[in-house]
Amino acid sequence: MRPSRVAAATTLAILIGLGVMGAVGVTDALAQNGPRRGAWGRADRNAQPAPDGAGYVSKAPTHQVRTELAEWHDQARSRKVPIKAYIPAGAEPEPGGWPLVVFSHGGGGSRQGGTYLGEYLASRGYVVIAPQHAGSDIEAVRGSGRGLRKMRENLLKLASDERNLIVRPQDVSFVIDRALADGLPGVRIDQGRLGVMGHSFGAYTTMALGGMRVDAGGERDRSFRDARVGALLALSPQGQGQFGVDAGAWDDIDTPVVMLTGTKDSGNSPGGSYTWRTEPFKAIKARGGVPAYLGVITGAGHMAFADETNALLDGLMGGRDPRFHGWIGQVALATFDAFLRRDDDARAWLDAGGITAATGGQVSWETAGTRK
Template identity: 30%
Template sequence: MLLVWALLAALLPGAPVAAQPPAPPALHLPTPTGAYPVGTTWLHLTDAARSDPWRPESRRELMVSLWYPAVAAPGARAPYTTAAVSARIIAAEGLPLPPDLLATVRTSARRDVPVRPVARGWPLVVLSPGFSLSRESLTGLAEDLASRGYVVAGVDHPYEAWGVEFPDGRVADCLACELSVPDTAARLIEGRAADVAFLLDRLTGPRPAWQGARFIDPTRIGMVGHSIGGASATHALRADRRIDAAVNLDGTLFLPIPAGAVTKPFLLIGSDRPTDASWLRDWPGLTGWKRWLTVTGSGHLSFTDRPILGAQLGMDPGVIPADRQMLVTREYVAAFLDQHLRHRPRPLLAAPNEAYPEVLFCDAAA
């Protein structure tokens, strides 16, 4: 697995060392493309029935960001992350940046503004980040989906990210990062599926943890994950009957999928690298609607916010411009969710599209 911001280790190669490095530029995410203003709030949840898989002496706690279609109302822009989490990410990668830099990223969502009412309820999408990443890494995708009419729940899985900060100031450091992913894959994936099941209980059950939950349609739920989060989305699609469709963004399927076990809609989007053997192994056994797409010129982190922010810091994003990488992710994930949660056919998923020549329909998936 690639580490968070690994590509930034080569930031501004060859630049002379200055006594006082210049201040980094202001960082921002692209504006959401949908029709609705975006609101957000943070939830702290404790599963009293489950021990933490990394600290068995404690109950499992989650931090969750909710993004949603909002009523246009004044409100402060939401922080991208906290200063403590920013400092841990930057320190973990050894980056020559101010520790609180990621806390300064400009977002589009307004904090704690009212949810826009809707008669049927908004479809719900759960996001699970990659290994060592935290929930802010998928904010650009989350804000865009919310602007298109989805409630989006981004989950932090404590002790699996460089830092997860709780409201009382405690920070869960990455205990799992001391271990190898292949050796702990089943533990990671099954634990994340349990996290998501608990979150769905708290958002769609009889005693919801969020007052805006009355505007969620519990009959239309999708999950999208990046890297190990994608593998977890695959497993959760099998394990939880409430999840109707799932997207795996470049995640190795460490837990094999038994033939015929996944009959629900499933989208694989891979980076431009050698074909993942686990995808080849499990593809024939997926018996529902399915697509396998590869984005030419992309990398493992292309489906996150990292290329956008890295480019603003002067890093070369690679073959595909950073804003283009985010556009492709936003468009194809939204098309999949529209088609399978809203039952609106999206031609983008039917065949290669000349507007997106970098997106290939994999021959192995034909």
């Protein structure tokens, strides 16, 4: 393939892989152990979730799911925050209200990203809200130029713009504020059960809400920790040397966190190895004191955590398998069941590395700070 085609395809891979596509309307309840067939795009149309009983099985009942689009306005920051909400349909909320999980999209993405996780978690009784982060979204990548070269330049700019390191976690805290203040009419949220998840740049956002310190806006070791957040799920997190993160960045994380990457998820890492993405887990494990988990999916690349792709992009950006979303969905549901619903069986499944058995060893698993 000519270099120009590689560059163009790589740009498209980043744009599509970081969550541009999505779905609207009411969906059927998802399968027992993973997102429903086809929930994540054309490439996985024939995908099957894990067989019943082979993976994590939640105690929560299944629901149909409805979605809502809205544009919220943060007056304190004079900033618009478009959102997409996934809501259990036709069901009474749990005592105290629904648990809430906020999904943060990757660079160049939109509120339509993470559809497969939004639908799956909502089908199990979570409200999921996906904000669109202006300044690092698809509109910022498009900018004033529509050519691939211009879009690639814009993507590089947004990744290096320190303002995005600041406004992204602030967006999530604002979304939590608004959701708790009846931002979704008739949808009651339990203020004691709040979680955050995100992919790539969204993983940065997720870790920042959990207490990761960053150098941004001319300040060192800046914190955006939101003490209300009770669980984190970081998909393709970053190691040192990107997004203002240094060796001590994870010293203050005190929120239970699950991290997922893949053996082909090299991304922008030095030397091209996925092990760069395991640095946050290693640092938290060495320090101790907080439950932390690391799953590595054999053969999974950066695109494995996104909604849609094709064969060309898979070849350029790393591995993908129709089973991956089912596995990711199981881990996501177990994470939030364990730490938001405080389900002992979900916690035991995480502590024991249940996903490894469920996948026949295709997902390796490490734990830190687990119960004896």
